Amino acid sequence: MNFVKILHPYNRTHLYACGTGAFHPVCAFIEAGQHAEEPVFKLDPHHIEDGKGKSPYDPRHTAASVLVGEELYSGVATDLMGRDFTIFRSLGRRPSIRTEQHDSRWLNEPKFVAVFLVPESEDPDDDKIYFFFRETAVERQQGLGKTSFARIGQICRNDMGGQRSLVNKWTTFLKARLVCAVPGPDGADTHFDELRDVFLLQTRDKRNPLIYAIFSTSSSVFQGSAVCVYTMADIRRAFLGPFAHKEGPNYQWVSYQGRVPYPRPGMCPSKTFGTFGSTKDFPDEVIQFARHHPLMYNPVLPHGQRPLFLQATVPYTFTRIAVDRVTAADGHYDVLFIGTDVGTVLKVVSVPKESWHRMEPLLLEELQVFQDSSPVISLQLSSKRHQLYAGSTTALAQLPLHRCSAYGKACAECCLARDPYCAWDGNTCTRYVPNTKRRFRRQDVRNGDPNVLCSEDPRRHTVPQKQLYGVEGSTVFLECIPKSLQAHILWTYQRTLNDPQREVQMDERVVRTERGVLLRSVQRSDAGLYLCHATEHGFTQPLLRLSLEVIGAWQATGVASAGDPQLAAGIPGRKVWYRDFLQLVERPPLGATDKVCQRLWSRGRPPAPARSPAGPPGRGQGEEPRRARRRRTHEGPRAERGPRSASPW
Incomplete structure (x- = not known):
């Protein structure tokens, strides 16, 4: 069986694909046509290549790659047993280069996640390839067993290997720890070290994209997932910092304080930072230092020193992430789409809490994409088509980036949603399109204050109403689900419209649930008007008014005298009473059944x-x-x- 592990657009007409090939990796070019509507999709049998160093042998082994020009950079296991891991460059005109073999200081049982090209300057000779992976940490404390660390590794694209040492090996490879942790008291941080996925969000400056990464925990005590954001400035600062060095009687990892040779290991040979034209011209001491010191001492910390979005004690784990930068009326916002291992996709927006340097995540939606709860293993985002594509092992789904109509039909609901894709146009909640002038368009993602934006909304004070009936001694459920996931529900009660409202107190008989309030063992005193309020962002609005009428158990069962005209008149809505409560009560005795049937037959029927x-x-x-x-x-x-x-x- 052939499991495709690598798939990249090679040029305008062909794709480059690599698969396991039944434990014999193979790569090939696939002709796909120049336009999407062309019915061309065939394998080129004359360009089938050996896939070793590109695709893993075993489909269970992870691999990551990027195609830059005509060169393929891949992180993969190059043997059948999955023990020889390497970062490999193939294709193109330059010689194939890999990492040092069987050296745990370079790679120690890595699981590759993602690979990206990031320019360093205007000179293409400074371009670097960044690898994201997790591995067993060599600098872990003794006696703690295996500890997994998230890593970011770098190599220069124009690396040609060494002249006498590290021949056909990377001479510019460096790696640093990627930290995503919640600061705790006394330095006891909660770390998320299981790197799952990485998304590179391009900005106006191609040299400084944002790195969005999702993590999970390896602890059996605490379960959770987190999203951390990193800047290229912090990443470059870590690679320009001190190197990690193992010394001392206990061989502890410390910061290297000796002399660092010139040119500094990890620097690309270019006119920007020196006069060396190739890595083969580097002095031997530079090559030897790079060989024994691939690890940096300082880690890369996330923006804000803490996770941007965190979910703990939930029955799922983050698996994939895609980010879209959206232009709104009051600025630019990053919208995160996060896939989980139970087939759901979370939609999260990052808004400034007090300033643009301190962001606050808001969970906008949580959609069940795959009904079989299969994990989301792929997320691809198309800003041009406004679509999100989610893939699992069983299905492929297409989702719109915005569902503005789901936020309700009122201005306040649209405003409180704080979705940068959506705005109130005077009639409905619809998609926000920049550079279009509309007189009644309202949007404020940062503040979301309906008191300012929706003062003239004619539907602001209209509240939907619903009639409910309950049998004395039975249970009644008052359902009220807000449109927004951030809203807090408050229930009030009044006997009649003229009575003052008072908050419904929860106890053993009145139970609050995620979808409403459950009244256990309904009493006559429970009858009245119940109003469901949603409180969010300092704004309170009524969502639903429920009128509850309680019917006595003797009325519902029909045990009382069926011939009493007062009883018959006291039953509200003959057909409603009969159809609604017949399924709620137990089957009455045969004698009572005959009386009820005779009474119903006597109404409008011949004797x-x-x-x-x-x-x-x-x-x-x-x-x-x-x-x-x-x-x-x-x-x-x-x-x-x-x-x-x-x-x-």
Whole structure:
């Protein structure tokens, strides 16, 4: 079997694909046509290549790669057992180069996640390739067993290897720890070291993109996932800092304080930082220092020194991330789409809390994309088509980046959503399009204050109403679900419209749930008006008014005298009472059933023929008219309703 592990656009007409090839890696070019509508998709049999160093042998092994020009940079295991890991350059005109083999200081059981090209300056000779992976830390403390660290590694694109040492090996390879942790008291930080996915968000300056990465924990005690953001300035600062060095009687990792040779290891040979034209011209002491010191001492810390978005004690783990930079009326916002291992996608927006240097995440939506709860293993975002593509092992889904209509039909709901894709246009919540002038358009992602934006909304004070009925002694559920995930629900109660409202107090009989309030063992005093309020961002609005009417148990069961005209008049809505509560109560005794049927039959029906006095009820001549009456009353004509039900009703 051939599991495709690498797939890149090679040029305008071809794709480059590599697969496991039944434990014999193979790569090939696929002709896809110059335009998407062309029905061309075929394999070129004359350009099939060996996939060793590009695709793993085993489909369970991870791999990451990037195609830069005609060169493929891949992080992969190059043997069948998955023990020889390497960062490999292939294709192109330059010689193939890899990392040092079987050296745990370079790579120690890595799991490659992503690879990106980031320019360093205007000179293309300064371009660097950055690898993101997790591995078993060599600098871990003794006695703690295996510890996984997240890493970022760098290599120069024009690296040609050494002349006498590190021949056909990287001479500019360096790596640093990628930290994503929640600061704790006394320095006891909670670390997220299991790197899962990385997204490179391009900015106006191609040399300084933002790095969005998702992490999970390896601890069996604490479970959670986090999103951390890194800047290229912090990454470059770590690689320009001190090198990690192992010395001392206990061989502890410390900061190297000796002399660093020139040119500094990790610098690319170019006219920008020196006079060396190739890495083969580097002095031997530079090559030897780079060989024994690939690890940096200082880690790369996230922006703000803490995770941007965190989810703990939830029944899922983050798997993939895609980020879209959206232009809104009051600035630019980054919208995060996060896939999970239960087939859901979270939509999160990052807004400034007090200033643009301190961001606050808001969870806008949580969609169940795959009904079989299969993990999201791929997320691709198309800003041009406004679509998000999510893939799993069983399906592929296309999702719109914005669903403005889901935020309700009122200006306040659209404003409180704080979705940079959406704005209130005077009538509906619709997509916000920059550079278009609309008189009634309202949007404020940063503050989201409906008191300012929606003062003239005519539907602001209209509240939907619903009628509910409950049987005394049974349970009633008051459902109210806000449109926004950040809203806090408050319930108030009043006996009549003229009575003052008071907050509903929760106890053992009145239970709050995620979808509303459950009244256990309903009492007569529970009847009245219930109002559901949503409080968010300092703004409170009523969402739903529920009118609860409590019916006595003796009315619902029909045990009381059926011939009492006052009782018949006291039943609110004969058909509503009969149909709604017949399924809620237990089957009444046979005698009570006959009385209820006789009473319902007497309303608007001709009187039934008298029962024959011969024989007890249910036998002889008296049984047929009663059965016939029951069928006509509750089942309708046999020809219309089909076979007779086994139920006594």
